Amino acid sequence: MIYSIPNIISFIRVAIAPFFYLLMIKNNPGSTRIACGLFVAGAITDYLDGWLARNVYGVTSVGKFVDPLADKIFTSAAFLAFVQLGIVEMWMVIIIIVRDFGTTFLRLFAVNNKHTIRTSRSAQWKTFLQMVFIIYILILLLLKDIRYIKIPPDRVSGLIYSDVSYFMMLFLTLITLWTAVEYVINNRSLFALKKNLSEEK
DSSP states (O other): OTTSHHHHHHHHHHHHHHHHHHHHHHOSHHHHHHHHHHHHHHHHHHHHHHHHIIIIIOOOHHHHHHHHHHHHHHHHHHHHHHHHTTSSOHHHHHHHHHHHHHHHHHHHHHHHTTOOOOOOHHHHHHHHHHHHHHHHHHHHHHHHHOTTSSSOHHHHHHHHTSHHHHHHHHHHHHHHHHHHHHHHHHTHHHHHHHHHHHHHO
């Protein structure tokens, strides 16, 4: 059922995403702090909807689609904000977004056709590393604007807009590309089904 409590919590994460993005791109201390608070709230909803689905309400086919979709919208909002702030390259974010949303909608196709999606361990690591990178940048942005910390703001900015950030994002992009290839290999039967249905039409 689409209006189950876990799904509603997932939709809250979707609703938070645009506000998080708009606050991030304002790029001032107050808005950045609020945006980071929203990110924490989003992370809590991510844990809560999964826990409730597994332990109270049961995992549903709708939830299997809605939860990862909400995750992708939320992380995409963060990456697009980082592009707007000049922290990461747009082409890298496009690759990540196309891959993430492509696999999410293929998951919907699989669910509708009573097919099982095989998720690799590397895809799980990809999601984990995306979150680590986003949290890393958010912490640096917060540190830059906290005046009583003895780290000079220029030094923190140097870390944010550095080759380190660039190569971390490049590494994420390469992992994302690899997981896309792996996804196709592991789910060949699903793509064959999709092709057969297209031919029947």
